[in-house]
Amino acid sequence: EEAFKGNLIDFIAKDETELIDNLNGKKIKRFDGTEKSLSLDEEIIIDLPLSPRQKFLLTISNPNLAYILLMLGLLGLYFEFSNPGAILPGVLGGICLLLAIFSFQILPINYVGLLLILLAIGLFILEIKVQSYGILSVGGIIAMLVGSIMLIQAPIPELRPSLNFIIPVAVGLSLIFIFLIFIAVRAHSKKVFTGKEGLVGEIGTASTRINPEGKVFVLGEIWNAESEEDIPKGSKVEIIEVFKNLKIKVKKTDHKGG
16 A cells, blocks of 8 residues: 555555456557557466475565574574584574575665674673673663664565564574673683693692702692792692693692692
8 A cells, every 4th residue: 555655556456356457458658669558358367386496585585584594694603603613503504694695685674774783793792701780781682673673674564574573583582692602701711621721720739848849749640840939848839830841830828729
């Protein structure tokens, strides 16, 4: 009806019969300038089913599906970049993102809405890096919601994602992004427990006097050690450095562990 009021179409037909009745006798102008009247009284209606390719393109041009493809694509690529080598999330994310971009060529996209969605992801990442006490996360969720609502601008509701669909998906994906970022940062900030780096900070016992070298018992093993201070035998020491020649540097500590 909006298209008819805006003179974008000539009439509205409820079915094929009404469409033919409206077109019958109507004059059309050819590209060469000649005019011809349509005579459709005895014409046979032939149904042409959609080809598999047309059905596929029609499916991915659904605004709700295009929105989901965009969100899944961004989520998959983020997971791949934060966990290099996973491969599968990156492959699936790339496919979803490319299908979403193809759908956006058919649908009327508002690029301000797309930028707001990308901004939301940036705010989620900053929330882990900056102590904002949740302000950046709230801003990210708002940007995700507003961007999702603005993403597809169409004159008819059928070409716009449903709000009942957008709101739970946007909030849900926002929480997933925040959770994945939190898990990734938490994993990177954990103390190393293997290799030479895992020894730094451990507490041991001086097996001999260390002045400036001696022996230290730590984690069930005896290590050659050195120190910048005189450490009596039996004192608790903390490992502050591990050398390549399997020698450690320690300092005296009052810590009662290990």
